[in-house]
Amino acid sequence: YIQNYWKGLGRTEFQIGIYLAAGSFLAGLVAMKVQRLSHLLKEKKVLIILPLISVASMWGVALCSNKLPFFMVVTMIEAMLFVAGNDYINKLIPSKSRATIISFASMMYSLVMIVFFPIFGRIADTVSFGVAFISLAVMASCLYVLSMYLLKKIG
Numbered sequence: 001y002i003q004n005y006w007k008g009l010g011r012t013e014f015q016i017g018i019y020l021a022a023g024s025f026l027a028g029l030v031a032m033k034v035q036r037l038s039h040l041l042k043e044k045k046v047l048i049i050l051p052l053i054s055v056a057s058m059w060g061v062a063l064c065s066n067k068l069p070f071f072m073v074v075t076m077i078e079a080m081l082f083v084a085g086n087d088y089i090n091k092l093i094p095s096k097s098r099a100t101i102i103s104f105a106s107m108m109y110s111l112v113m114i115v116f117f118p119i120f121g122r123i124a125d126t127v128s129f130g131v132a133f134i135s136l137a138v139m140a141s142c143l144y145v146l147s148m149y150l151l152k153k154i155g
Contacts, residue, residue, distance in 0.1 A: 001120060002061070002071055005129045023072050027079035034083040043088045048148065050077050050084065055140045062133035 006016050038046050054077040060070030086102070093101050116139070124132040 001124060001129070001132065002067065004124070005067070005133075008129070019068060019071070023075035026072055027075045030076045031079040031083045034080045034087070037080070038084055038087065043084065043091075044151075046084050047081075047088065048151070050081050051144050051147065053077055054081070055137070055144045058133075058137040058140045062130070062137040067133075 003016050003020070006019070007013075011019075034046070041049065054074055057070040057073040057077065061067045061074065064070060085105075089098060089101055089105075116136075120132050120136060123135055
């Protein structure tokens, strides 16, 4: 939806394409450094710190007029979490159960997107992109708190 937001600000498809390409390029670069970061901080801390940075950046997208740097950070963190999360699953889960866990996680992600994408779009259509981005940041914050609670409970 940020593409639609930028389009509404008068950005051209070419400019938006440059933003997205730069975000993807940076995401690829930082994803290659996840192993070193995981070694430095340990996996559990990475899985706590990276989502926190992502949530903070989503608040930046929601509240700051220049959304591009925060969008870039969210894109980079998403790539890093993908690599770190899959690596963590590969280390933690026996190979006979791994495909099931990864498939379940993928299905849950898809279900969440099926629910929240239309809600986000409706908020952007009926109220504004600003309110929609704030709603997204609130949701991300709540999910972060919930996941930290579950991580603490699990140990």
